[in-house]
Amino acid sequence: xxxxxxxxxxxxxxxxxxxxxxxLAARAEDTVKxxxxxxxTGPSASTGRxxxxxxxxxxxxKGDKAGGKKVEVIIKDDTGVAxxxxxxxxxxVVNDHVAAIAGFGLTPLALAAAPIATQAKVPEIVMAAxxxxxxxxxxxxxxxxxxxxxxxxxxxxxxxKNGVKKVVTLVSDYGPGIDAExxxxxxxxxxxxxxxxxxxxxxxxxEFAPFLQKAKDLKPDALFLFVPxxxxxxxxxxxxxxxxAADNIKVIxxxxxxDDEQLNNMGDSVLGMITSHNYSADHDSPENKAYVAAxxxxxxxxxxxxxxxxxxxxxxxxxxxxxxxxxxxxGTKLVDAMKGMAWTSPRxxxxxxxxxxxxxxxxxxxxxxxxxxxxYNVEFETVPNVKDPFKAAKAGK
Amino acid sequence: MSTGxxxxxxxxxxxxxxRWRWPxxxxxxxxxxxxxxxxxxxxxxxxxxxxxxxxxxxDIVLGYAGIVSLxxxxxxxxxxxxxxxxxxxxxxxxxxxxxxxxxxxxxxxxGFVGYITSFLVLRGADLTRLMVTLxxxxxxxxxxxxxxWLTGGAxxxxxxxxxxxxxxxxxxLYGRNAYLYSLTVLFLxxxxxxxxxxxxxxxxxxxxxxxxxxxxxIGIPVNRRLNAAYTLGAAYAGVAGALLAQTTSFVxxxxxxxxxxxxxxLIVIFGGVGTLYGAIVGAAAYKAMYDILAAATPQYWQFWLxxxxxxxxxxxxxxxxxxxAEVRRRIAGHxx
Numbered sequence: 222x223x224x225x226x227x228x229x230x231x232x233x234x235x236x237x238x239x240x241x242x243x244x245l246a247a248r249a250e251d252t253v254k255x256x257x258x259x260x261x262t263g264p265s266a267s268t269g270r271x272x273x274x275x276x277x278x279x280x281x282x283k284g285d286k287a288g289g290k291k292v293e294v295i296i297k298d299d300t301g302v303a304x305x306x307x308x309x310x311x312x313x314v315v316n317d318h319v320a321a322i323a324g325f326g327l328t329p330l331a332l333a334a335a336p337i338a339t340q341a342k343v344p345e346i347v348m349a350a351x352x353x354x355x356x357x358x359x360x361x362x363x364x365x366x367x368x369x370x371x372x373x374x375x376x377x378x379x380x381x382k383n384g385v386k387k388v389v390t391l392v393s394d395y396g397p398g399i400d401a402e403x404x405x406x407x408x409x410x411x412x413x414x415x416x417x418x419x420x421x422x423x424x425x426x427x428e429f430a431p432f433l434q435k436a437k438d439l440k441p442d443a444l445f446l447f448v449p450x451x452x453x454x455x456x457x458x459x460x461x462x463x464x465x466a467a468d469n470i471k472v473i474x475x476x477x478x479x480d481d482e483q484l485n486n487m488g489d490s491v492l493g494m495i496t497s498h499n500y501s502a503d504h505d506s507p508e509n510k511a512y513v514a515a516x517x518x519x520x521x522x523x524x525x526x527x528x529x530x531x532x533x534x535x536x537x538x539x540x541x542x543x544x545x546x547x548x549x550x551x552g553t554k555l556v557d558a559m560k561g562m563a564w565t566s567p568r569x570x571x572x573x574x575x576x577x578x579x580x581x582x583x584x585x586x587x588x589x590x591x592x593x594x595x596x597y598n599v600e601f602e603t604v605p606n607v608k609d610p611f612k613a614a615k616a617g618k
Numbered sequence: 619m620s621t622g623x624x625x626x627x628x629x630x631x632x633x634x635x636x637r638w639r640w641p642x643x644x645x646x647x648x649x650x651x652x653x654x655x656x657x658x659x660x661x662x663x664x665x666x667x668x669x670x671x672x673x674x675x676x677d678i679v680l681g682y683a684g685i686v687s688l689x690x691x692x693x694x695x696x697x698x699x700x701x702x703x704x705x706x707x708x709x710x711x712x713x714x715x716x717x718x719x720x721x722x723x724x725x726x727x728x729g730f731v732g733y734i735t736s737f738l739v740l741r742g743a744d745l746t747r748l749m750v751t752l753x754x755x756x757x758x759x760x761x762x763x764x765x766x767w768l769t770g771g772a773x774x775x776x777x778x779x780x781x782x783x784x785x786x787x788x789x790x791l792y793g794r795n796a797y798l799y800s801l802t803v804l805f806l807x808x809x810x811x812x813x814x815x816x817x818x819x820x821x822x823x824x825x826x827x828x829x830x831x832x833x834x835x836i837g838i839p840v841n842r843r844l845n846a847a848y849t850l851g852a853a854y855a856g857v858a859g860a861l862l863a864q865t866t867s868f869v870x871x872x873x874x875x876x877x878x879x880x881x882x883x884l885i886v887i888f889g890g891v892g893t894l895y896g897a898i899v900g901a902a903a904y905k906a907m908y909d910i911l912a913a914a915t916p917q918y919w920q921f922w923l924x925x926x927x928x929x930x931x932x933x934x935x936x937x938x939x940x941x942x943a944e945v946r947r948r949i950a951g952h953x954x
Binding site: 259312314352396 | 662
């Protein structure tokens, strides 16, 4: 009897001691956590997988120390559903005491987490979503991906320079698509071009055939396309079936359509297609060569796309900010440290605009070519240091 | 046997059925105690409470009225948008942005739409009903997508800022008040649903589910009863949607998507159809599995969830509650 009691007491004592010690161990002063919320399942799963792979690669290459502290990455799957994103962001902040939240595969997901970033004063690093307005939703949002206006304006300017007068646009009907359409139409009109029609296909379960037929019937000089990462292959298949080339209609797009992840499976029919974008796996720089080689080695059968680079640079930004604050995890100080940061990414030189917290980067005009038996977006023109035109126009007013 | 005696027998039978049993009481006490025991998971519990209410609403329609609906998410989404838009219109200031008013508004809107659509749904037999409910849900999803000026379209509804609950409790970052709020709403509506399904009206629903032809023959107004049940289910789903909109202060098109309708059906079957408690247990089990599996394997958790569901449906009749009842029967059998 006594024996049992003492044993029970010992266990109780140990349990108490353990519970008392755990928080101390978990909150060890030298660990900094960053919570990454990504769509790892569902229709946008490719975005999540690319970014996760890039983050793992970054930590494998640069180690897990920044600003004298150990950086721990927590990855969560929000399945691409906004209310889950918001809850995960809240839990990461409240329970895991993360120094920053990151990821965000789609615009509504980034926007859903914005109030948490503001309320908890925690930096929100947007690694994927591309609607221009996102960074305005909270003063704690910093973006390392791209904005749609930023990637769209150069292709519109290129079209004007190359004798395109009449255009038709076809975009996915949601925030980024409308951003792309607006920028393209405005740039073409400002350059004296004519917009025959602006078509919008639904984002979910899109059937492009009727839109493409309509575009073809209007006989423009060029058709401009935008669909999000992951939808490009389905669209291009139908574009090819319609035979735009035979009618001398140029098909141009943002690089989302000829996404590196899917490009190789689109076949020779997309050869010669002109797009503009912030990243191509074929980008000619030593940084990118090393990045692509390491990425493909760690993830066989995967090619890094622009989403992966957004994730890689998001980590670079977080590490850089921690180095600058010497490990101080105060959210406001971290965001201040991020403002104006500049570094050489696999995609080329990039920086964070201190005024808008949005990424400033080169945008490249590329053409699909076959290289070593594989299809690549080969860059042939560079538009340096493009700021988000949407916010630049606002600031100008 | 005199009529008076028969009536009193019937009354005592009803009273006996309506009695609260200790496992029920324990369940509700445990639900409230969770917020003290695991304060860090309040946000997850909040999702469970909302999902449970949504599942209860489908259980009324599916488990009691016997209407197989694959479009119940329409009312969930509609309720979310109704409450979200009302809170937005009030700009975070009571009384317009008061959450309780939002719930009432969502219930009224969804009850109304549920009543109108119930006539469409009841026109056909099972398969037709399935198609009609699915169609109605698709129409609502597309409407919300098209009416971007009102709903924010694919970018979601921004600026939903409910004021304090009854002017007293704020929605905190930890989600504690959000959970207590959702749980209380769930509890009150559950008590009401429990009363309804145990009333003579609820029994008449069961009779209809068993055999609509015979039910009509003994004088039950079948269609009117089903209209009412569908309307009630719609209003309940609307309240669940409203809770989601208010506690996340955000509404996206996702609330109207097909997977909401499919998930909730899964949960009701998972927990046990036609038991009300099955809906709650199913929701809790579903979310708990998601939470544990998704934390362990962010990429492949759906596989394990799918496997568990298939096994449960294959080997246990009546979902989790069916399993519990079976185990209890076996234990009782051994005791003799």
